[in-house]
Amino acid sequence: MARGSVDVHVVRGDDGTTRIAADPATTADPATTADPATGPPPAPDFTRAVLDAAGAVLTWPVLGDPVLPVAEIHDATRAQQWLWAVYGERVAGAVHACAAGELVDARVPSDLTPLAGRAARLGFGHWAARWWPASHLDGIPSLQPDVLGLELAALTHDCQQLFDDGGDQPDDWVPELVGDHQVALDPLIQWWHSTPPSTDTARQLESVLRSVDDAADSAGLDGEALGRLRSSLAQPRRPHGTPVDPVTLFVRHDGYALAAGEPLVTGGRLIARGSGTNDWRRYPPGFVDASETAVSWTARALGARRQIEVEVVAHIAAPVTAVPLAAEVRVNDGPRNRVTLSRRVDMWTGRADLSLPAGETQPRIELGVLLPGFDPGPGPEGDADRDSIRALARRRLAAAAQPDARTSPPHDGTYGPFLAEIAAAATDEDY
Incomplete structure (x- = not known):
């Protein structure tokens, strides 16, 4: 197998859908030895990153180390707009052959592409927004939602090839993400200007801010905060000032401390x-x-x-x-x-x-x-999986707290620290 590629299984299901998954012969994950047409038994929701793409659903195990997602393709025609850019032309051709009934099962070399990495990061960001195990009791700080929301808007814009305008696609959410979370723009600009430009954090901040500006411009968004962003990006990068603790820049919940629990009922x-x-x-x-x-x-x-x-x-x-x-x-x-x-x-x-x-x-x-109406019902016990997620969060926060150690490719496989994780790792709250 050539450097920069990995074999995948392309399998046509009985219902006409097509599945792309890692080839069991090229991975040590015992779960991939399951039937390639159906895959292993579903893992708990909180161990999977999920992304809706045009004509397909993409999933990544957050506890694993994959760049390439498992793809469940229900509309091969729509999916062709991104398949070649995520998996390479050979996989896109195999999916087309499956959809046409010319192929049932094939092992195909897939390329490791830049879009595959960006998509994996976007999927992980949505996972973090939903499943990050914030806990005072366990000492895991929460992620600032406005900072994470803006980085998700930037990533969605950067991954727009994955989406189309047919129905409720994530690309339609970019204006909403920017509008809902633009309160974090001014603090991010201040953080950027106070960070030495040669650092990973400064480059990440600038990349997010420029993507948000481009996305807002494409969507026709305007406003005072976006105006200040465009003005700041248009000016020469001024020398950084006194480093700013990112925790002080963002609105946080004050006065939250675990009170001594008094019994609901006395006596008895x-x-x-x-x-x-x-x-x-x-x-x-x-x-x-x-x-x-x-x-x-x-x-x-x-x-x-x-x-x-x-x-x-x-x-x-x-x-x-x-x-x-x-x-x-x-x-x-x-x-x-x-x-x-x-x-x-x-x-x-x-x-x-x-x-x-x-x-x-x-x-x-x-x-x-x-929560009634939200609850899917009791699931199988997942204590070990939840412990693994907590360990993942702690590893990521430890890495985010040491910016000099952050390199590309990022920690924990594809998913390097998000700006919200860097800010959370710097928290001085009593965790």
Whole structure:
């Protein structure tokens, strides 16, 4: 196999779709030994980066080290506009042959292209926006959403070949991303001007700012912040001033500290207490601290009544308005019942009566937190996967904290530090 290429399987499914995946013979990942037409059993959502492209869905395992995505192609005609630029002309030709019914299964050399790397980074950025395991309890700072949003806008613009104007495509989201997150433009410009121009961070800042400017110009966006951006980019790069701590540049949530948890109910006899399951898939990002120990419960006897108290540590960005977050409680393998939770400072709390057999002193209680209407239902246990994601976040933050060590290709495979990670790594909050 030639340097700069990797073999992939191009397989036509019974339903007429085409799948591109890594060739099992060229990877040590045991999961790739599964049927190439269907792939391995799906990994938990929070271990995969996903990107909707024209005519296909692209996925990358964030815990792996791939540049090339797995592609599930449902419209080969639309996908041809980017296939050759991501996988190379030989793979694009094989997909065309599969769509025409001339080919069922082939091993094809694929090129490692610049667009493949940019697409992988964009996919990882969307993963970070959804699944980054921010936790005060685990010592993992959150990512500033406006900084990440602007870098995603820049990457989407740079990857526009992947998208078309047929339907709701990510390229349509660029103006929205810029509009929603332009509050971070002035701090990014200040950060850029205060950073020595020879550093990786300065080059990354300039690249993001110029892409955002180009994207805004293409979309016809205007405004004071964008005007200042264009003016700054048009002027000669002035010598950098006193280095600025990026943490001081961005609006952060103040006054967030874990309060000493006072019991919801005083008195009563303690029956049992324990930790619940914190399944990240069951609520949107920014609601609950990502720690495994964020969900806890206490069962009490109050006279003849039996009651459960639930406490869930809130994410630093959790909404303070009324949200129907709930805990799902199951006792002794019985039916699942829901307990409504309300926000109390830094906690979601709630309580409900328990139905226990007379004399029961050691109930088996299962408890998880969810958002009704969003919740896909309980999934398979993913403790080890969540631990791996936390380890990934810590590695990335450690790398982002040492700019002199950042090189290309980036850390953790394709995905170098995002500006939001560099800022988070510099945080002086009590994590």
